[in-house]
Amino acid sequence: MASYVPFGWQGLSAALAFVSSISSLAVDTFFGKGKKKKLPAGPPGYPLIGNLSSLGANPHLQLTEWRREHGDIYRIRMGLQDAVVINGYDAIREALLKKADSLSDRPYMYVLHELSCGGKGIGFAGYSDEYKNRRKAMVSILRRFGMGKGIMEEKIHEEVLELKKNFARQAASGEAFDPSHLLGCSVLNVICSMILGARFEQDDPLFHRLVALMDRTVAAMGPSQILNVFPWLRFLPGMGQTGSDVFRCAEEIREFLSGVIREQRSQLNNNDDVSFVQSLEAALKEDDQVTMIMQDLFIGGAETTTTSLRWALLYLALHPEVQENMQTELDREVGRERRPSLTDKPRLPYTEAAILEVQRVRTIAPLSIPHAASQDVELRGYNIPAGTQVLVNLWSVHMDPAHWPDPDRFDPTRFLNEQGKVVRPEQFLPFSIGRRQCPGEQLARTELFLFLTTLLQHFTFELPEGAPPSTEGVMGISLSPTPYKICVRPRE
Ligand code: HEM
Numbered sequence: 385m386a387s388y389v390p391f392g393w394q395g396l397s398a399a400l401a402f403v404s405s406i407s408s409l410a411v412d413t414f415f416g417k418g419k420k421k422k423l424p425a426g427p428p429g430y431p432l433i434g435n436l437s438s439l440g441a442n443p444h445l446q447l448t449e450w451r452r453e454h455g456d457i458y459r460i461r462m463g464l465q466d467a468v469v470i471n472g473y474d475a476i477r478e479a480l481l482k483k484a485d486s487l488s489d490r491p492y493m494y495v496l497h498e499l500s501c502g503g504k505g506i507g508f509a510g511y512s513d514e515y516k517n518r519r520k521a522m523v524s525i526l527r528r529f530g531m532g533k534g535i536m537e538e539k540i541h542e543e544v545l546e547l548k549k550n551f552a553r554q555a556a557s558g559e560a561f562d563p564s565h566l567l568g569c570s571v572l573n574v575i576c577s578m579i580l581g582a583r584f585e586q587d588d589p590l591f592h593r594l595v596a597l598m599d600r601t602v603a604a605m606g607p608s609q610i611l612n613v614f615p616w617l618r619f620l621p622g623m624g625q626t627g628s629d630v631f632r633c634a635e636e637i638r639e640f641l642s643g644v645i646r647e648q649r650s651q652l653n654n655n656d657d658v659s660f661v662q663s664l665e666a667a668l669k670e671d672d673q674v675t676m677i678m679q680d681l682f683i684g685g686a687e688t689t690t691t692s693l694r695w696a697l698l699y700l701a702l703h704p705e706v707q708e709n710m711q712t713e714l715d716r717e718v719g720r721e722r723r724p725s726l727t728d729k730p731r732l733p734y735t736e737a738a739i740l741e742v743q744r745v746r747t748i749a750p751l752s753i754p755h756a757a758s759q760d761v762e763l764r765g766y767n768i769p770a771g772t773q774v775l776v777n778l779w780s781v782h783m784d785p786a787h788w789p790d791p792d793r794f795d796p797t798r799f800l801n802e803q804g805k806v807v808r809p810e811q812f813l814p815f816s817i818g819r820r821q822c823p824g825e826q827l828a829r830t831e832l833f834l835f836l837t838t839l840l841q842h843f844t845f846e847l848p849e850g851a852p853p854s855t856e857g858v859m860g861i862s863l864s865p866t867p868y869k870i871c872v873r874p875r876e
Pocket of ligand 1: 509692749820822
């Protein structure tokens with residue numbers, strides 16, 4: 385699951401700056417002083433809009449920049465609300481591990497609240513006992529259904545082979561193409577196999593519908609984020625549409641999933657094999673929670689892994705020397721005949737290091753998912769009042785020159801020790817840490833490894849002639865590359 389941070393904001397800033405200058409006095413008088421004393425200081429902002437207009441399209445960059453001036457913990461204003469930003473490994477570790485009891489909640493955010501039907505499911509649920517039980521049940525059932533086991537590897541392989549065929553077709557055409565759609569279909573089918581118990585043929589109309597729905601959800605999520613800060617904007621002409629697009633897509637996804645649940649329920653008596661859905665139903669006994677958890681797994685599991693693969697292909701094409709090192713290692717340890725497997729991983733340290741480096745250099749959830757304080761809590765001498773939104777700046781950890789010299793440089797050897805073995809420094813946290821740590825980590829890491837090793841075994845990726853694509857990324861539901869085209873060349 386990815387960032388969902390409410391900064392999808394741009395054009396409204398001028399109008400709001402005007403309104404804000406009029407209301408500045410009132411805001412300071414009524415909302416400011418008493419509360420601010422308890423919080424850390426931060427960059428000055430405008431009344432009413434706070435710091436929003438300074439954050440720009442890629443807020444993680446500005447938030448990381450402010451760390452230099454304001455330290456590891458500072459406060460910003462998102463509209464009328466305070467948010468505490470936590471930067472750097474030590475402070476994040478302290479917040480998410482030592483103060484986990486108080487800082488594992490989620491804030492109220494209009495779009496996410498509606499999307500999760502009032503905080504149901506896992507990703508946007510408050511840190512309650514019910515949430516803990518749901519998460520525990522889901523993780524244990526995911527394990528039972530193959531997460532981290534050979535069954536999962538088999539399912540992923542099926543999709544990798546399909547993807548390989550599709551890439552071979554593209555290679556034969558000789559045309560550069562945007563790999564997003566093909567990658568997205570394969571990753572979505574992995575989730576379908578694991579959770580629905582069946583994969584789809586790519587020409588199945590039902591699968592087309594699901595893919596289109598997922599694409600529409602991702603596209604609608606970005607622009608809707610401003611409604612998390614100013615929910616009342618939905619009443620303005622045109623703005624309401626932004627939110628309702630997301631809610632309509634989510635509802636259609638839930639309808640699709642409810643259909644699967646009904647179908648699987650009807651098969652219960654005829655079939656001894658219990659499905660993922662049936663196990664979840666038995667553990668939770670609440671229909672709507674089952675659908676919501678499945679929605680979380682679909683939305684959280686598909687887009688994140690696809691985006692990581694898109695970054696990986698882009699960085700490999702930009703760094704042919706890294707690609708060549710990976711292929712040499714693969715040729716030596718696996719060869720070209722048999723498919724790579726998870727058991728090869730210990731003998732492919734450079735390859736693993738390159739994948740880790742992609743996840744570091746372009747952290748797809750740079751601000752994680754917003755946390756919140758469930759009670760007043762003291763952190764490093766500051767008081768964070770209950771209900772305050774807490775932004776965990778993972779980007780600041782992965783771009784910290786104290787841990788990663790010249791952090792913008794793409795260099796897989798950062799993850800190798802002198803003996804050439806993989807080391808994973810504790811300052812590497814693309815899946816976050818603590819009670820909310822991504823429950824899909826194992827699945828995502830296995831997918832990244834099997835997809836990339838199999839593809840590199842058979843193909844070399846190159847960029848078409850012309851200016852190389854930007855690596856800055858665009859922030860939507862996650863930090864994704866600007867759409868780019870790539871050429872696939874079959875290996876000799
Ligand atoms: C490369 C891929 C992925 C990355 C980088 C990633 C990253 C993250 C991050 C940073 C969080 C927020 C943790 C926090 O709030 O502190 C998260 C939460 C979550 N992720 Fe992932 N994720 C990935 C793939 C997946 C997959 C494959 C699934 C499911 C199959 C998944 C399901 C979830 C769920 C359900 C949550 C919410 C957890 C909670 O609130 O308790 N993610 N993920």
